[in-house]
Amino acid sequence: MDDMIIPVVAGLAGLILGLIISKISEKSKGNKILSATKKESNSLIKQAKVEAEALKKDKILQAKEKFIELKSEHEKVILNREKKISEVEKRTREKESQIQSQMDKTKRLNTSLEHKEKDLNHKLEHLDKKEDEVSKLHMRHVDLLEQISGFSADEAKKELVNSLKDEAKTDAMGFIQSTLEEAKLTAEQEARKVVLSTIQRVGVEQAVENCVSVFNLESDDVKGRIIGREGRNIRALEAATGVEIIVDDTPEAIILSCFDPVRREIARLSMHKLVTDGRIHPARIEEVVAKTEKQITQEIIEVGKRTVIDLGIHGLHPELIKTVGRMKYRSSYGQNLLQHSREVANLCGIMASELGLNPKLAKRAGLLHDIGKVPDTESELPHALLGMQWAEKYGEKQDVCNAIGAHHDEIEMKSLFAPIVQVCDAISGARPGARRQVLDSYIQRLKDLEDIAFGFSGVQKAYAIQAGRELRVMVESGKVNDSKAAELSFSISQKIQNDMTYPGQVKVTVIRETRAVNVAK
DSSP states (O other): OHHHHHHHHHHHHHHHHHHHHHHHHHHHHHHHHHHHHHHHHHHHHHHHHHHHHHHHHHHHHHHHHHHHHHHHHHHHHHHHHHHHHHHHHHHHHHHHHHHHHHHHHHHHHHHHHHHHHHHHHHHHHHHHHHHHHHHHHHHHHHHHHHHHHSOOHHHHHHHHHHHHHHHHHHHHHHHHHHHHHHHHHHHHHHHHHHHHHHHHTOOOOOOBOOSEEEEEOSOTHHHHHHHOGGGHHHHHHHHHHOOEEEOOSOTTEEEEEOSOHHHHHHHHHHHHHHHHHOOOSHHHHHHHHHHHHHHHHHHHHHHHHHHHHHHTOOSOOHHHHHHHHHGGGOEETTEEHHHHHHHHHHHHHHHHHHTTSOHHHHHHHHHHTTGGGSOSSOOSSOHHHHHHHHHHHTTOOHHHHHHHHHTTTSSOOOSTHHHHHHHHHHHHHHSTTTSOOOHHHHHHHHHHHHHHHHTSTTEEEEEEETTTTEEEEEEOTTTOOHHHHHHHHHHHHHHHHHHOOOSSOOEEEEEEOOOOOOOOO
16 A cells, blocks of 8 residues: 555656746746846847937927028018018108109299289289279260160160061071082982992892793603602602692703792702602602601701891891791792892991991891791781881891881881881892883883873973983973963872882972974075
């Protein structure tokens, strides 16, 4: 038993000894690590102190540099302020010297004025004495004149005033008569000059349109394709465009008939596209016509824009620009409406310049004066009043609106532009060849002119000349004297004005001559 305990005790003692030895070795290792850590921390602290000292020195240097920089900037600001202050002081000294010089001049002027005032007072006293002497002398003369004439001063004044009134009336009547005659002569000459210079400065182009357009074909074979099976193509084309298409025996031609030039142009362009493309059937016809209508609408707008740009008119409403473009496809008495309106606008601008008025406003009124002739829908109003309503609706000035509405005397003229537009409209429409009338109605109008003249007593011969613009009347010298000739000319002109309808104006010339014939044998 004892033998077994001894080994166990020995084992336990060995185990305890091992544990003690391991603890001692661990403690020695911990002491080493602790000493190493202390050394490392001390070195880090020393290094941190060194870096902090270097950073401190760096910051101090930067602060010193910033201070020096701020100090130099402050010194510059102070120098600039001192410079400005010195300049202000210099200007102040200069102003003080100028003020001082002006004060010296003022003192000298005051001194001279005082001397002059004294002289004037002395002269006024002298003049007062003279005035008293003159008034006394005048009274003596008046008394003496009253004694000699036997009239008092008031009676003499009344007599003189009455005599002067009679003379003044006579002189005034003569002056008024001569002034009126001179004014009439001058006004007539100036009016002629303005109208002639206006007409001479405008070169006109004449355009005549019909209600029929001819569409030329390369061959007669195309006619059958345009007509289509049982006429379906031509019916579709007429229904889509509203134009009557006449296909007859005329070689290589088809006639398009319509009073509306826009629809006629749409039909012509559509037919050209169809013939060029070769595909002609109802569906294609409707498609091409729709595209052509859009093209014509765009072209109308472009024509309106080009027109207002060419005439130098700005700020026109888009609807009015479109209306101006539609004038290209309208005619009045065979005269293209757009060409007529452009011509009237140019004439108005020139005439307004000659008269010292605003030429741009006159051009505007001249261009728009016939916009009532191209309505979207039918209207019972005259074209002048309809055009005036449109101009007012789209913001045109009152002078322009009045000129549009009054150019055919439908309303009262309230501005100088209205008679200018009226005159220029007559000039453009009355040119020989500008407008076309039916031959029968034209000949009948000439006969009516001559018949009106023959309706008055004393008329020997009557001739309508210059395409009906002038009526020349020959009278018998024994029955009609000079004063009655002037009266006859006025009566015939009033009769024509009241009984007839005509474009422009008609000049009535009455000629009276006396002939004395003898034969020498």
